[in-house]
Amino acid sequence: MDVIKTMMHGTQTILFENRPAILSHAAVGGKKEAEGPLRAEFDYLGRDTRMGQKTWEKAESKLQELALDIAKRKLGVSYEDVDVLFAGDLLNQCIGSSFAARGTAIPFLGLYGACSTMAESLLLAGAFVNAGYARLAAALTSSHFASAERQYRYPLGYGGQRTPTAQWTVTGAGCCLVGKGDGHPYLRAATVGRICDLGIKDANNMGAAMAPAAISTLQAHFSDLRKVPSDYDLIVTGDLGALGSQILIDQFQRDGIDFHGIYRDCGLMIFDTGRQDVHAGGSGCGCGASVLCGHLLNEMERGTIRSLLFCATGALLSPVSAWQGESIPGVCHAVSISTI
Amino acid sequence: MDVIKTMMHGTQTILFENRPAILSHAAVGGKKEAEGPLRAEFDYLGRDTRMGQKTWEKAESKLQELALDIAKRKLGVSYEDVDVLFAGDLLNQCIGSSFAARGTAIPFLGLYGACSTMAESLLLAGAFVNAGYARLAAALTSSHFASAERQYRYPLGYGGQRTPTAQWTVTGAGCCLVGKGDGHPYLRAATVGRICDLGIKDANNMGAAMAPAAISTLQAHFSDLRKVPSDYDLIVTGDLGALGSQILIDQFQRDGIDFHGIYRDCGLMIFDTGRQDVHAGGSGCGCGASVLCGHLLNEMERGTIRSLLFCATGALLSPVSAWQGESIPGVCHAVSISTI
Numbered sequence: 194m195d196v197i198k199t200m201m202h203g204t205q206t207i208l209f210e211n212r213p214a215i216l217s218h219a220a221v222g223g224k225k226e227a228e229g230p231l232r233a234e235f236d237y238l239g240r241d242t243r244m245g246q247k248t249w250e251k252a253e254s255k256l257q258e259l260a261l262d263i264a265k266r267k268l269g270v271s272y273e274d275v276d277v278l279f280a281g282d283l284l285n286q287c288i289g290s291s292f293a294a295r296g297t298a299i300p301f302l303g304l305y306g307a308c309s310t311m312a313e314s315l316l317l318a319g320a321f322v323n324a325g326y327a328r329l330a331a332a333l334t335s336s337h338f339a340s341a342e343r344q345y346r347y348p349l350g351y352g353g354q355r356t357p358t359a360q361w362t363v364t365g366a367g368c369c370l371v372g373k374g375d376g377h378p379y380l381r382a383a384t385v386g387r388i389c390d391l392g393i394k395d396a397n398n399m400g401a402a403m404a405p406a407a408i409s410t411l412q413a414h415f416s417d418l419r420k421v422p423s424d425y426d427l428i429v430t431g432d433l434g435a436l437g438s439q440i441l442i443d444q445f446q447r448d449g450i451d452f453h454g455i456y457r458d459c460g461l462m463i464f465d466t467g468r469q470d471v472h473a474g475g476s477g478c479g480c481g482a483s484v485l486c487g488h489l490l491n492e493m494e495r496g497t498i499r500s501l502l503f504c505a506t507g508a509l510l511s512p513v514s515a516w517q518g519e520s521i522p523g524v525c526h527a528v529s530i531s532t533i
Numbered sequence: 534m535d536v537i538k539t540m541m542h543g544t545q546t547i548l549f550e551n552r553p554a555i556l557s558h559a560a561v562g563g564k565k566e567a568e569g570p571l572r573a574e575f576d577y578l579g580r581d582t583r584m585g586q587k588t589w590e591k592a593e594s595k596l597q598e599l600a601l602d603i604a605k606r607k608l609g610v611s612y613e614d615v616d617v618l619f620a621g622d623l624l625n626q627c628i629g630s631s632f633a634a635r636g637t638a639i640p641f642l643g644l645y646g647a648c649s650t651m652a653e654s655l656l657l658a659g660a661f662v663n664a665g666y667a668r669l670a671a672a673l674t675s676s677h678f679a680s681a682e683r684q685y686r687y688p689l690g691y692g693g694q695r696t697p698t699a700q701w702t703v704t705g706a707g708c709c710l711v712g713k714g715d716g717h718p719y720l721r722a723a724t725v726g727r728i729c730d731l732g733i734k735d736a737n738n739m740g741a742a743m744a745p746a747a748i749s750t751l752q753a754h755f756s757d758l759r760k761v762p763s764d765y766d767l768i769v770t771g772d773l774g775a776l777g778s779q780i781l782i783d784q785f786q787r788d789g790i791d792f793h794g795i796y797r798d799c800g801l802m803i804f805d806t807g808r809q810d811v812h813a814g815g816s817g818c819g820c821g822a823s824v825l826c827g828h829l830l831n832e833m834e835r836g837t838i839r840s841l842l843f844c845a846t847g848a849l850l851s852p853v854s855a856w857q858g859e860s861i862p863g864v865c866h867a868v869s870i871s872t873i
Binding site: 201247248250283284292299300303316317320329344385390509510511522524526 | 541542545547587588590591616617621623624625626627628631632634635638639640641642643644645646647653656657660661663664666667668669684725726727728730849850851852853854857859862864866
């Protein structure tokens with residue numbers, strides 16, 4: 194066999210010529226997500242943030258277990274049928290993922306892409322199925338408001354005040370099962386992002402820190418594939434929020450590229466930002482993941498979205514890097530999903 | 534193009550039919566590594582643990598920067614020639630990797646596999662080159678004794694006593710550049726590990742926690758490819774240390790499989806365990822990484838090792854999971870490297 198002619202060399206984009214398809218998907222959310230405008234699009238909504246577990250970290254693992262289990266049951270397969278699981282989350286050492294995967298015996302490749310993980314895991318699942326390494330590959334990620342707050346910011350009991358640019362970490366998870374099959378949304382291409390850091394140091398302004406990475410990856414995607422935004426029915430970012438989204442729109446407008454009517458941000462879709470008091474919008478791996486694996490893929494199956502560019506952005510900081518005076522590097526990966 | 538007939542389905546192993554090769558490799562170490570038996574095999578050895586940086590975490594990023602830079606210079610390429618970088622480390626949110634990659638503009642896919650990261654990154658770099666997604670892919674990881682101690686255990690100034698089963702985190706990094714080219718060690722196959730957890734809870738006994746994962750992955754590798762240990766000149770684990778290695782040898786002996794003379798552990802190779810007071814041996818992502826990317830690949834180029842099975846094990850715990858009473862899940866990925 195010779196090399197597939199789908200090369201990234203000189204570009205950042207992989208073309209998936211063998212049409213790896215999203216055969217099944219599931220979105221899981223918590224209490225606040227159940228109060229939001231997308232409530233009807235989730236496969237499961239927890240009644241509280243504990244998900245019946247003793248700690249928030251165990252609850253986050255439970256979110257991933259549920260998303261994987263529901264996606265698997267919707268497809269009518271067992272864990273033995275899944276060749277490889279790509280998963281990651283925001284918790285230190287990605288314990289949300291490793292403890293969720295522990296009971297499944299699925300060959301496991303752990304990722305850390307911060308909030309870009311849904312795009313990274315989907316990209317790698319697609320790459321494995323497209324190349325024939327896996328017949329069925331899972332992409333999985335999560336976030337949890339309470340486990341993220343205490344790890345990245347303050348203990349919840351401290352009652353720290355939130356700045357206007359702060360975002361609200363989504364309690365949720367999303368899972369895609371990628372394989373071969375007609376009649377499903379399929380992966381056309383994926384663009385691997387470069388790390389961008391324009392020097393933002395405010396850990397309460399992730400949108401501004403991540404926007405340059407989203408802009409860079411979108412520019413690479415359009416350039417590599419000679420596409421324009423209007424080639425897509427919808428372009429979504431994972432969790433840029435109100436401020437980050439506006440930076441992205443402004444930058445493209447300055448470059449003469451119009452995003453109006455084509456672009457949305459999952460962080461602004463999952464919550465009613467005013468009524469639900471989430472300031473600049475939702476965030477976290479689970480934000481893009483649950484909006485993609487619920488609402489967006491449902492819309493593709495309903496035929497209302499035919500071509501989607503899913504761009505998940507991640508802020509690659511840690512509390513230690515922030516304490517040491519470092520700025521916040523961002524990364525964004527884009528996956529092109531189509532039904533046509 | 535049809536699907537490559539190199540499938541994992543029903544197995545855990547990918548066959549790399551297009552012979553992705555390790556075109557260049559570099560190993561970087563610190564002061565203690567410079568005092569060890571493999572000192573002559575490193576490309577660069579720091580004179581202290583700070584590597585000229587203000588903090589240990591920044592020093593760890595520097596280790597990765599150096600390993601990537603040296604591997605790149607040895608091959609005579611620039612960062613623009615590298616299509617994708619797979620990297621991860623032990624630090625919270627993998628800041629060792631993201632800050633090292635920040636200045637390179639190489640498309641970046643972050644991993645978290647704990648100490649299995651050298652095998653995971655090499656496996657994915659091989660998978661991308663084999664499938665034609667990348668012409669040149671980098672695999673990179675690191676660990677640092679001081680940053681790991683303060684994150685996982687105690688502040689160094691506390692002077693906590695080490696148990697006999699404790700291991701010493703290697704201050705080091707390793708990088709492989711994978712592409713196409715004759716006359717280099719090439720990747721034949723890789724086995725993706727399942728998470729194994731037999732209930733070990735002692736964070737000072739990682740060897741015992743990780744040994745079941747190594748045994749599981751080796752069994753899968755031998756079974757998938759119908760191989761026996763003697764098909765390899767050398768089988769190495771990344772950092773099982775004295776106790777974990779013995780568990781592995783004992784288990785295979787019980788199954789009637791003899792590992793004597795064929796098997797070694799990088800954690801027992803990098804230090805003179807008695808003289809250097811490292812108790813059960815070296816550990817960390819940088820242990821397997823620097824022994825592979827220095828000594829072992831040098832030996833393959835010298836012709837003294839022709840076929841190597843590199844098995845890196847990771848303990849997927851975090852301090853939080855340990856505090857919450859969880860046991861320590863392990864994972865192990867194996868990469869088969871050959872010159873024949």
